[in-house]
Amino acid sequence: MTLRARDGVAELPLYSGGDACAVDLSDNTNLWGAPPGTSRAFAGAAARVARYPSAGAAELCAEVARYAGVTPPMVVAGCGSDDVIDSAFRAFGTPGSCVAYVEPTFSMVPVLARTNGLRPVAVAHDDDAERLLASLRASDPSIVYLCSPNNPTGSALPRAFVERVLESIDALVILDEAYGEFTTSFGFELVRTSDRLLVTRTFSKAFGLAGLRVGYGVGAASVAGTVARARGPYKVGGVAEQVALAAMRDDVSWMREHARLAIEEREWLAAQLVNRGFETMPSEANFVLLPLAGAPGVATALRSCGIGVRAFSALPGIGDALRITAGPRPMLEALLSAFDKVVRP
Numbered sequence: 001m002t003l004r005a006r007d008g009v010a011e012l013p014l015y016s017g018g019d020a021c022a023v024d025l026s027d028n029t030n031l032w033g034a035p036p037g038t039s040r041a042f043a044g045a046a047a048r049v050a051r052y053p054s055a056g057a058a059e060l061c062a063e064v065a066r067y068a069g070v071t072p073p074m075v076v077a078g079c080g081s082d083d084v085i086d087s088a089f090r091a092f093g094t095p096g097s098c099v100a101y102v103e104p105t106f107s108m109v110p111v112l113a114r115t116n117g118l119r120p121v122a123v124a125h126d127d128d129a130e131r132l133l134a135s136l137r138a139s140d141p142s143i144v145y146l147c148s149p150n151n152p153t154g155s156a157l158p159r160a161f162v163e164r165v166l167e168s169i170d171a172l173v174i175l176d177e178a179y180g181e182f183t184t185s186f187g188f189e190l191v192r193t194s195d196r197l198l199v200t201r202t203f204s205k206a207f208g209l210a211g212l213r214v215g216y217g218v219g220a221a222s223v224a225g226t227v228a229r230a231r232g233p234y235k236v237g238g239v240a241e242q243v244a245l246a247a248m249r250d251d252v253s254w255m256r257e258h259a260r261l262a263i264e265e266r267e268w269l270a271a272q273l274v275n276r277g278f279e280t281m282p283s284e285a286n287f288v289l290l291p292l293a294g295a296p297g298v299a300t301a302l303r304s305c306g307i308g309v310r311a312f313s314a315l316p317g318i319g320d321a322l323r324i325t326a327g328p329r330p331m332l333e334a335l336l337s338a339f340d341k342v343v344r345p
């Protein structure tokens with residue numbers, strides 16, 4: 001007898017974050033570093049590690065609720081927002097049903113669908129919102145995943161479109177706002193009036209705490225509670241909880257200031273690329289997507305100069321592209337100087 005994995009799982013690529021390099025602009029984290037209160041919070045939390053943390057990170061959920069303008073039962077925390085999305089797929093995805101999403105989007109979505117016994121259904125982008133809605137609806141999904149601002153394009157969805165999805169598709173709608181701090185986002189407002197929406201956010205991007213692995217979802221208490229049940233207990237470590245809590249309690253102004261810097265640097269980088277004759281996609285996140293034929297080869301060449309960027313090949317509707325995280329000016333200057341050696345326009 002041979003041991004068989006769930007359909008499609010044995011064929012999944014094993015996620016690789018890429019090797020370390022001197023100037024890493026590949027993962028959209030906060031390249032200015034962690035918030036100032038971090039080391040103090042670490043020291044304070046050390047005494048707690050002999051015991052289990054609270055099963056569902058209750059203290060952190062209460063602080064997130066204040067930040068999001070909702071009540072604590074509307075918040076569910078997890079080991080990164082990946083874990084929250086994974087748990088929501090498990091909670092609301094009937095095995096064999098579909099997860100519909102517009103491509104290109106976050107690469108983990110089809111993977112998390114497969115590992116939960118769901119069918120990923122990628123729908124092509126359409127400027128006509130009603131046609132796009134019809135395509136999303138066509139697979140009769142149990143879950144619709146939307147990402148705004150979207151990874152890897154950087155584009156944000158209009159609020160009216162998300163509202164149309166909520167009123168016209170009978171599914172759990174996940175609105176991934178991992179980059180919500182870099183633009184004017186509306187997820188926290190929509191959850192107050194919808195009991196089919198889960199908005200996910202993370203401490204990994206603007207908050208500068210990717211190494212901690214803390215993310216959360218905000219939705220109706222019935223939605224958040226069901227996701228928490230599917231997630232299981234103790235997914236946020238006690239030290240991670242205390243450090244994330246301190247960041248949200250004391251360092252939101254630091255976070256906002258650095259999100260503003262990231263936007264400034266993103267615009268500077270885009271302008272430098274435009275000056276060189278390239279066209280970047282308009283972005284509302286902390287990165288720029290640069291459509292570029294042969295992007296994977298360019299990324300390999302940049303890596304040998306010590307510069308890490310994320311390459312994509314044949315993105316639907318875009319083609320090959322490089323995704324570059326906006327960081328402090330010297331990092332971007334290092335990127336551009338390597339780029340000028342590697343790419344001849």
Ligand SMILES: *Cc1c(COP(=O)(O)O)cnc(C)c1O
Pocket residue numbers: 028079080081082083106147150151176178201202203204205210213214215
């Ligand atoms: C980075 C990212 C996340 C995941 O973040 P966690 O580190 O798991 O919280 C989720 N969604 C998108 C679109 C991302 O880019």
